[in-house]
Amino acid sequence: MTEPTRHDTRLDRFVDNYSERTNGMRVSAVRALFAVANRPEIVSLAGGMPNIADLPLPDIAESMAEMVRTRGTQIMQYGSGQGEPEFREQILDVMALEGITAHPDDVVVTAGSQQGLDLVTRIFCNPGDVVLAESPSYVGALGTFLSYQAEVVHVPCDDDGLNPTALRETIARVQAEGKRIKFLYTIPNFNNPSGVTQPLHRRREVLEVCRAGGVLVVEDNPYGLLALDADPVPAMRSLDDEVIYLGSFSKTFAPGFRVGWVLAPHAVREKLTLAQESATLCPPVFSQFAIGNYLRNHDWKGQVDVFRDMYRDRRDAMLSTLHETMPAGTSWTQPAGGFFVWVTLPEGLDAQAMLPRGVNARVAFVPGSAFYADGQGARNVRLSFCFPPAERIQLGVKRFADVVRRELEV
Ligand code: PMP
Numbered sequence: 001m002t003e004p005t006r007h008d009t010r011l012d013r014f015v016d017n018y019s020e021r022t023n024g025m026r027v028s029a030v031r032a033l034f035a036v037a038n039r040p041e042i043v044s045l046a047g048g049m050p051n052i053a054d055l056p057l058p059d060i061a062e063s064m065a066e067m068v069r070t071r072g073t074q075i076m077q078y079g080s081g082q083g084e085p086e087f088r089e090q091i092l093d094v095m096a097l098e099g100i101t102a103h104p105d106d107v108v109v110t111a112g113s114q115q116g117l118d119l120v121t122r123i124f125c126n127p128g129d130v131v132l133a134e135s136p137s138y139v140g141a142l143g144t145f146l147s148y149q150a151e152v153v154h155v156p157c158d159d160d161g162l163n164p165t166a167l168r169e170t171i172a173r174v175q176a177e178g179k180r181i182k183f184l185y186t187i188p189n190f191n192n193p194s195g196v197t198q199p200l201h202r203r204r205e206v207l208e209v210c211r212a213g214g215v216l217v218v219e220d221n222p223y224g225l226l227a228l229d230a231d232p233v234p235a236m237r238s239l240d241d242e243v244i245y246l247g248s249f250s251k252t253f254a255p256g257f258r259v260g261w262v263l264a265p266h267a268v269r270e271k272l273t274l275a276q277e278s279a280t281l282c283p284p285v286f287s288q289f290a291i292g293n294y295l296r297n298h299d300w301k302g303q304v305d306v307f308r309d310m311y312r313d314r315r316d317a318m319l320s321t322l323h324e325t326m327p328a329g330t331s332w333t334q335p336a337g338g339f340f341v342w343v344t345l346p347e348g349l350d351a352q353a354m355l356p357r358g359v360n361a362r363v364a365f366v367p368g369s370a371f372y373a374d375g376q377g378a379r380n381v382r383l384s385f386c387f388p389p390a391e392r393i394q395l396g397v398k399r400f401a402d403v404v405r406r407e408l409e410v
Helices: 020-024 029-037 057-076 085-096 112-124 139-147 164-176 200-213 266-280 285-297 300-325 351-360 390-409
Strands: 107-110 130-134 151-155 181-186 217-220 244-248 260-263 340-344 380-384
Touching: 020 139, 057 285, 085 107, 085 244, 085 260, 085 285, 107 112, 107 266, 112 139, 112 181, 112 217, 112 244, 112 260, 112 266, 130 139, 130 164, 139 151, 151 164, 164 181, 164 200, 181 200, 200 217, 300 340, 300 390, 351 390, 380 390
Parallel strands: 130 151, 130 181, 181 217, 217 244
Antiparallel strands: 107 260, 244 260, 340 380
16 A cells, blocks of 8 residues: 655656665655544554553643743753753663663763664664664664665564574674674564563573674663563663663653653764764754653653553453454464554465455554565564554454454455
8 A cells, every 4th residue: 555645756856866875765654554544434553653642731731831931941942962961861760760770971862762763873884784673673763774775684583582593693694694784673672563572581692692793782662661561671771781772752751752862882872972963963952851841740650650551451452352353373472561462364364465455444554564674574464552442442453353354265
């Protein structure tokens, strides 16, 4: 399915002027789905938008007004390219919840962790360099790697995430081909899209394999505090100071502020700040103060608990309805947090081909191939439980199960 577009590339007068890297840029599969998925009759299990309806808006409005009154135009000025010092201190308190200790100088504030991904890729990757990623991996990260003409090599995973033996073999194979691996990109908590979490012993093994192979680790952890069953597993960065860590306020507060951060070893942080300055001069100052204010004046951890209760209900609604309705031969993951369930369809089915029939049956989902750079994932589907209420999720999963059943009859 393609997004309706207002311009026709055949008439593009600029076609000879674009840089080669634009060839790697793709329309996001999720964005392409949005126009359809937003129709009210369709239950969208496609998007990954956090549900922030429970935020205490009157309190936030009041304390923002107070912030403008007391701080005045300071919060509307250009600021530090690395991010506001006071705010970077507060970020340390957030990371401490996942076992990380660090110095505020080693934090670079970004416009969402998506910009963190962009800056990390920008400072490390030349065209043709290899980035290792989970099978499957976050579509937005793959897009960034490809836009810098990096080659993405997927590492096989099991129920505990990256398989250390496969990781070791992949590193050896790629290096034997004479290619440079710039980093391993991993989402150890509640992977987007698979929902899988690496247990502590697995994190240690992965770090060990990467250390032995001389491969840098980039840990992306936007969902870490949205553990739905147990306390979060310590972050990989808490086990190894050389890990580059990406954090975000998009899921614990609100994505529209566009604030995330990178925690990196000193030398890398210097390069990231230079890259940040050339990208944006400085990360959004108003947003940093607004979030700093929210962290200081609100029971933000209590609010994360409210989010967790809501997402737990929705996750449970999705898993129990999948259990009740899916035809034999289908399997799915059991996420302990985050937003997503990863479904493997019965043999012979093709999720991409099934999508228009899903939309006809008024349910939207993301075909699994979006989460691979190499065409895998034909039999997979990502279902998200974050946005629709539990009853809509149940309805959507029932419709989805009917679509799969009909595919099997053909
Ligand atoms: N990483 C992962 C794994 C994500 O799922 C997302 C958002 N969907 C991001 C990074 C980007 O988040 P943001 O830029 O809003 O912090």
